[in-house]
Amino acid sequence: MSVFVFVETFDGSANAVSWEALGAAKTVADAFGTDITAVVFGKNAAAVATQAGHYGADKAIVCDDATLETYRLEPYAALLTKLVEEQSPEAVIAVSTSQARELLAASAADTNSGLVTEAIELSAGDGSITVIRPAYAGKVLSQTTVSTPTRFVTLRGRSFLPNDPDEGFSVDVTTVDAAMNEDDIAVKIESFEAEVGKVNLGDAAIIVSGGRGMANNPKDAPADAEDAEIWKAKDGYENVIQPLADTLGAAVGASRAAVDAGYIPYEHQVGQTGKNVNPDLYIAAGISGAIQHQAGMRNSKIIVAINKDGEAPIFKLARYGIVGDLYQVLPILTEELKKRLGK
Amino acid sequence: MHIVTFTRSTPDTAAKVEVDGNGAVSWGDAATVVNPWDEYSLEEAIRQATNVKGDTTVIAVGGDLHNDSLKHSLAMGVKNAVRVNADGLDMTDSLQWASLAAAAVNNIDDCQLVIFGKEHVDVGSDQVTYQTARKLGWTMLSYVSEILELDAEGGTIKVEKTVEQGKQILTAKLPVVISVLKGINEPRYPSFIGIRKASKATIPEWTPADLGIELPASSITHDAYNNPPPRDITSEIIEGETIEEKAAQLVDKLLEEKVL
Ligand SMILES: Cc1cc2nc3c(=O)[nH]c(=O)nc-3n(C[C@H](O)[C@H](O)[C@H](O)COP(=O)(O)OP(=O)(O)OC[C@H]3O[C@@H](n4cnc5c(N)ncnc54)[C@H](O)[C@@H]3O)c2cc1C
Numbered sequence: 152m153s154v155f156v157f158v159e160t161f162d163g164s165a166n167a168v169s170w171e172a173l174g175a176a177k178t179v180a181d182a183f184g185t186d187i188t189a190v191v192f193g194k195n196a197a198a199v200a201t202q203a204g205h206y207g208a209d210k211a212i213v214c215d216d217a218t219l220e221t222y223r224l225e226p227y228a229a230l231l232t233k234l235v236e237e238q239s240p241e242a243v244i245a246v247s248t249s250q251a252r253e254l255l256a257a258s259a260a261d262t263n264s265g266l267v268t269e270a271i272e273l274s275a276g277d278g279s280i281t282v283i284r285p286a287y288a289g290k291v292l293s294q295t296t297v298s299t300p301t302r303f304v305t306l307r308g309r310s311f312l313p314n315d316p317d318e319g320f321s322v323d324v325t326t327v328d329a330a331m332n333e334d335d336i337a338v339k340i341e342s343f344e345a346e347v348g349k350v351n352l353g354d355a356a357i358i359v360s361g362g363r364g365m366a367n368n369p370k371d372a373p374a375d376a377e378d379a380e381i382w383k384a385k386d387g388y389e390n391v392i393q394p395l396a397d398t399l400g401a402a403v404g405a406s407r408a409a410v411d412a413g414y415i416p417y418e419h420q421v422g423q424t425g426k427n428v429n430p431d432l433y434i435a436a437g438i439s440g441a442i443q444h445q446a447g448m449r450n451s452k453i454i455v456a457i458n459k460d461g462e463a464p465i466f467k468l469a470r471y472g473i474v475g476d477l478y479q480v481l482p483i484l485t486e487e488l489k490k491r492l493g494k
Numbered sequence: 495m496h497i498v499t500f501t502r503s504t505p506d507t508a509a510k511v512e513v514d515g516n517g518a519v520s521w522g523d524a525a526t527v528v529n530p531w532d533e534y535s536l537e538e539a540i541r542q543a544t545n546v547k548g549d550t551t552v553i554a555v556g557g558d559l560h561n562d563s564l565k566h567s568l569a570m571g572v573k574n575a576v577r578v579n580a581d582g583l584d585m586t587d588s589l590q591w592a593s594l595a596a597a598a599v600n601n602i603d604d605c606q607l608v609i610f611g612k613e614h615v616d617v618g619s620d621q622v623t624y625q626t627a628r629k630l631g632w633t634m635l636s637y638v639s640e641i642l643e644l645d646a647e648g649g650t651i652k653v654e655k656t657v658e659q660g661k662q663i664l665t666a667k668l669p670v671v672i673s674v675l676k677g678i679n680e681p682r683y684p685s686f687i688g689i690r691k692a693s694k695a696t697i698p699e700w701t702p703a704d705l706g707i708e709l710p711a712s713s714i715t716h717d718a719y720n721n722p723p724p725r726d727i728t729s730e731i732i733e734g735e736t737i738e739e740k741a742a743q744l745v746d747k748l749l750e751e752k753v754l
C-alpha cells in the first residue's frame with residue numbers, strides 16, 4: 152500500500168531527475184498515510200536504491216537481472232505490473248522521461264489503472280490524486296483527477312523540487328526476480344551508439360538556442376563548401392553558440408526553421424514538434440519567436456532574446472532583450488561571462 | 495500484410511486556443527489540421543505498405559471532427575479509413591481510447607504493424623500509443639527514427655530507435671506497434687486527384703458493439719480547463735553605447751536573477 156516511485160537508471164547510475172519524483176511523492180504518501188518505495192531496475196540497482204534512500208525513499212524494491220541491464224519496455228513493464236498486482240500501491244509516480252512515460256502507461260494499461268501525465272502541480276487526498284497539466288502546447292491547463300485503486304502519475308521534469316539528500320537516511324531493500332526470461336522477450340538490442348557529450352535539453356538548467364538567423368554569419372564559406380548557407384550556420388553553432396553554452400554549462404537548442412534548413416540535427420529542436428523545455432535561463436538568438444517555438448519554451452524562468460529586428464515577437468516574451476546582430480553580441484557576451492564567472 | 499495507422503484532427507498549431515466562458519476549450523474558427531506528428535506516421539505507413547505490397551488503413555478514435563484528418567490521410571494515399579466512436583467516450587481517458595483502438599486493430603485481418611506518430615499535440619501525450627500496444631498484447635517500439643527492415647514473410651522488423659543517450663538498433667518479432675519521429679521521412683503533400691477522391695469518400699463508423707466490446711469504465715475524471723495565469727513579465731530592452739556595455743549590463747541582471 153506504499154507509494155511507488157520509479158527511479159530510472161542508465162549504465163548503473165541513477166537519472167538524477169528521478170529525485171524530483173521522490174520529492175513529489177512525499178505529498179502523496181503523507182496524504183495516504185503511507186511510505187515511499189523506490190522501484191529500481193538494472194545494473195547497480197542496490198547502490199542506486201541506497202541513494203534513493205538519501206532522497207527520501209523509505210523502502211526499495213530492486214532487480215539487477217541481466218535482462219534489465221539496458222531498458223526495454225517488455226521486461227520492465229512485466230516486472231512493474233507484477234509488483235503493482237502483488238502490492239497494490241496507492242500510486243506509481245515517475246518523472247516523465249521517454250522511458251518512464253511508456254513504462255507507466257504500459258503498466259497502467261496492464262492493471263486498468265488511471266494515468267495522468269506531465270503533471271506540473273499535484274495534490275492528494277480522499278483516495279484520489281489531482282493534477283494540473285498543460286494541454287494544447289501549454290495554451291491551456293487541464294485539471295484531472297485519478298481515483299482508481301492504484302493511481303499512475305508522470306511529472307513534467309523540473310516542476311517539482313527534490314528533497315535535500317541526507318546520507319544519514321537508510322532504506323529497507325527487497326530484492327526481487329525478473330518477471331520474464333530472455334527467451335520470451337521479443338525485442339533484441341543489436342547495437343547501441345552513444346552520443347557523447349550531449350547535454351540533454353529536457354533537464355538543462357540553461358539553454359542557448361539559435362534560429363534561422365544563424366545563417367547570417369559574416370564569415371565567408373570556403374569555396375569547396377557544398378552549401379554556403381549551411382556551412383555558415385554550422386560554423387556559427389560551433390564557434391559562437393557552443394562557446395557560450397560551454398561557458399554557462401548549457402545545452403544547445405534550435406528553432407524548427409534551423410533544423411529544417413539542415414543547420415543542426417532535429418534532437419536540438421525546441422517547440423511544439425520538438426522538445427518542451429523549462430530551464431532557469433533560455434537564451435534565444437536569431438529566433439523570431441513563432442507561436443510553435445514559444446509552445447516549447449515559454450515556461451522558462453528567464454528568457455533572453457538577441458535579435459537584430461526590434462519588432463520580433465520574441466521580445467514580448469523575453470525578460471531581457473538586446474537588439475543587435477547575434478554574431479556581434481554573443482562573442483562579447485561570452486567574454487564578459489567568462490570574466491565574471493571566473494572561467 | 496495490412497498496416498494500420500492512427501490520426502486525429504488537432505487545432506492548427508498557430509491558432510489561439512483558450513478556455514471560453516463555459517469552461518470549454520475553444521480555438522474560434524481556426525481550422526483543424528492533421529496532428530502534425532501524424533504526417534510522418536501516415537507517410538511511413540504508405541511507404542512500408544508499398545514495399546511489402548500490403549494494404550493500409552487509417553483509424554481515428556473520436557467524434558466526427560476527426561473525419562477531416564482521415565480524408566487528408568486518404569488524399570495522401572492511405573487505402574482505407576475508419577472512425578471508431580462510442581457514446582460516453584472521454585477523449586482524455588487514455589484507457590478507453592486505447593481499448594477502442596486495440597479492438598479496431600483486432601477487427602482488421604492480417605494486421606502485423608501499427609504505426610503511430612510520436613504524440614498528440616492537443617493532449618500533449620503519447621500514452622495511448624503504449625496502451626494500445628499493451629491492450630493488443632503486442633511489442634512496442636517507440637521513437638523509431640528509421641525502419642531498417644520489414645520482413646513480412648519472416649515476421650520480423652529491424653529499426654533504429656532514438657534514446658536520450660544515443661541510438662539503438664533493435665530487432666523484434668511481428669506483430670509490433672511503433673511510434674515514429676519527425677525526420678523518419680519527408681511527408682508527401684496530397685495530390686489534387688487524391689484530394690478530390692477523398693472528399694467524396696464516406697467514412698465508416700465502428701461502435702463498440704461492432705467490435706464486440708464494451709467501453710471500459712472511465713479511469714480518470716476531467717475536472718476543468720483553465721487559462722494559464724498571465725505571464726507576469728516586464729520586458730526590458732537593454733540599452734547602451736556599445737555592445738560591451740550592453741553585455742555587461744545583461745550579465746549584471748542575470749546574476750541578480752540568480753540564474754547563472
Ligand atoms: C505544425 C508546425 C509545427 C511547428 N513546430 C515548431 C517547433 O517545434 N519549433 C519551432 O521552433 N518552430 C516550429 N514551427 C515553425 C515556426 O512556425 C517558425 O517557422 C519557426 O519557429 C521560425 O524559426 P526562426 O525563428 O529560427 O526563423 P525566422 O522566423 O525566420 O526568424 C529568424 C529571426 O532571426 C533574426 N536574425 C536574422 N539574422 C540575425 C542576426 N545576424 N542576428 C540576430 N538576429 C538575426 C531575424 O530578425 C528573425 O527574427 C512549426 C510550424 C508548424 C506549422
Ligand SMILES: Nc1ncnc2c1ncn2[C@@H]1O[C@H](COP(=O)(O)O)[C@@H](O)[C@H]1O
Pocket residue numbers: 266267268284285286287292293295585586587588616617619621714716
Ligand atoms: N490521462 C489523460 N490522457 C490524455 N489526456 C488527458 C489525460 N488526463 C487529462 N487529459 C487532458 O485531456 C485533454 C484533451 O482533450 P481533447 O482535445 O478533447 O482530447 C487535455 O487537456 C489533457 O490535458
